[in-house]
Amino acid sequence: GAVVSQHPSRVICKSGTSVKIECRSLDFQATTMFWYRQFPKQSLMLMATSNEGSKATYEQGVEKDKFLINHASLTLSTLTVASAHPEDSSFYICSARDVQKRSNQPQHFGDGTRLSIL
Amino acid sequence: AQTVTQSQPEMSVQEAETVTLSCTYDTSESDYYLFWYKQPPSRQMILVIRQEAYKQQNATENRFSVNFQKAAKSFSLKISDSQLGDAAMYFCAYFNNNDMRFGAGTRLTVKP
Numbered sequence: 722g723a724v725v726s727q728h729p730s731r732v733i734c735k736s737g738t739s740v741k742i743e744c745r746s747l748d749f750q751a752t753t754m755f756w757y758r759q760f761p762k763q764s765l766m767l768m769a770t771s772n773e774g775s776k777a778t779y780e781q782g783v784e785k786d787k788f789l790i791n792h793a794s795l796t797l798s799t800l801t802v803a804s805a806h807p808e809d810s811s812f813y814i815c816s817a818r819d820v821q822k823r824s825n826q827p828q829h830f831g832d833g834t835r836l837s838i839l
Numbered sequence: 840a841q842t843v844t845q846s847q848p849e850m851s852v853q854e855a856e857t858v859t860l861s862c863t864y865d866t867s868e869s870d871y872y873l874f875w876y877k878q879p880p881s882r883q884m885i886l887v888i889r890q891e892a893y894k895q896q897n898a899t900e901n902r903f904s905v906n907f908q909k910a911a912k913s914f915s916l917k918i919s920d921s922q923l924g925d926a927a928m929y930f931c932a933y934f935n936n937n938d939m940r941f942g943a944g945t946r947l948t949v950k951p
Contacts, residue, residue, distance in 0.1 A: 753937060759882075764930060764941045812882060818937065827872060827934045830884035 724748060725817050727831025735839050740802045742834045744815030747796075751817035754798040755828060756790065759812040771798040795820075805838045812836070843933050845942035852921045853950050859906075860916045860945045862931030868892075871935035873907065873914045878928040878944075887929070890914065923949050 724747040732740050744754055752773045757765040769790050770778045777790035787809075789801040798817075802809050812835050816828035843864045852858035864873070875887040890898045890907050897905050902922075906915045918925055926949045931942040 755939070762946075764943045765884075767939070770937070814882075814884065816884075816939075826874075826886050826889070827937075828939060833882045835882075 725815065725829045725831040727815050727834055729834060730832060731835045731837075733837045733839065734805065736806050737804055738838075740805050740836060742800045742802075742813055742815070742836075744798045744800070744817065744831050745796055746817040746819075746829070749817075749819045749829075750795040751798075752795060752820050753818040754792060755816045755818075756788070756798075756800050757814045757816070759814060759833075761812075765814060768800075773798075802836065805836070807838045810836055810838045843931055843940050843942040845931050845945050847945045848943070849946045849948070851948045851950060852918070852925075854921055854923060856921055857917060857919045858921055858947065860918075860929055860931075860947070862914045862916070862942055864912050864914065864931070864933045864942075866912070866933065866935070868935050871933060873905075874932040874934065875903070875905070875914075875916045876930045876932060876941075877925075878930060880927075884930075888916065918947075921949050923951060925949050 726745045728743045754771040756768045758768050759765050767780050768783045771790045771792040773792045779785050792798040812833050814833040815831045845862050871892045873890045877885045877887050888898050888900045888903050897907050902919045904917045928944045928946050930944045933940050
C-alpha cells in the first residue's frame with residue numbers, strides 16, 4: 722500500500738538550531754502534503770498545506786518565517802523549524818495526498834518526528 | 840469552518856466488552872468523508888474505519904462499526920469484543936476538499 726516516510730523520527734538539539742524534517746511519498750505522487758503539530762495529549766493541529774511547485778498555505782497563527790515549507794517535487798516536502806526554541810518542542814506529523822486517489826484514505830500519514838529543543 | 844467534537848476525553852472498557860466512542864461535527868457541506876483514526880503510544884496514525892457521507896449504510900470493519908447519523912451530524916464508533924491492543928487514542932476526523940480536521944481525541948483504556 723501507499724507509504725509516507727518521515728525523517729528523522731527524533732531530534733534533540735540546542736536552542737537556536739534550525740531543524741529540517743523531510744516527508745516523502747514512497748510509491749505515489751503527492752501534489753499536496755500537509756504538516757501537523759501535536760502537543761502531548763492533544764489532537765493534531767494543521768499547520769500548513771504544502772503544494773508542489775507553489776507556496777504553502779499556512780493556518781492562522783502559524784508563523785511562516787518560523788516554519789519554512791518547501792515542496793520541490795511530487796514526492797518530497799520539507800519543514801524547517803528556523804532557530805528553534807524550547808516552545809517549538811512538539812510532535813510533527815506530515816501526510817500526503819495521493820493524486821490518483823487509489824487508496825481508501827484521502828491522506829497517508831508519516832510516522833512523525835519528535836522534536837525536543839533544549 | 841468545520842469543527843469536530845469528541846466529548847469523551849477518556850473511556851474505559853473491559854476486555855471482550857463493547858464500547859462506543861462519540862463524535863459530532865459541524866458542516867454546511869453535503870458531500871464529505873468521516874474517519875476514525877487510532878493512535879497508539881507509537882504515535883502512528885492508523886485508519887480504523889471510513890464513511891462516505893452520501894452512503895446511508897453504516898461502515899463496518901470486523902469488530903469496528905459506526906453509527907452515522909447525517910442529519911444529526913453524529914458519527915460514533917463501536918468497538919465490539921474489545922482487545923488489549925485496542926487501547927489507544929482515537930481521533931474522529933472530517934474530510935472535505937483537501938481539508939481534514941480532527942477531534943480532540945478519546946483515550947481508550949482496555950481492562951483485562
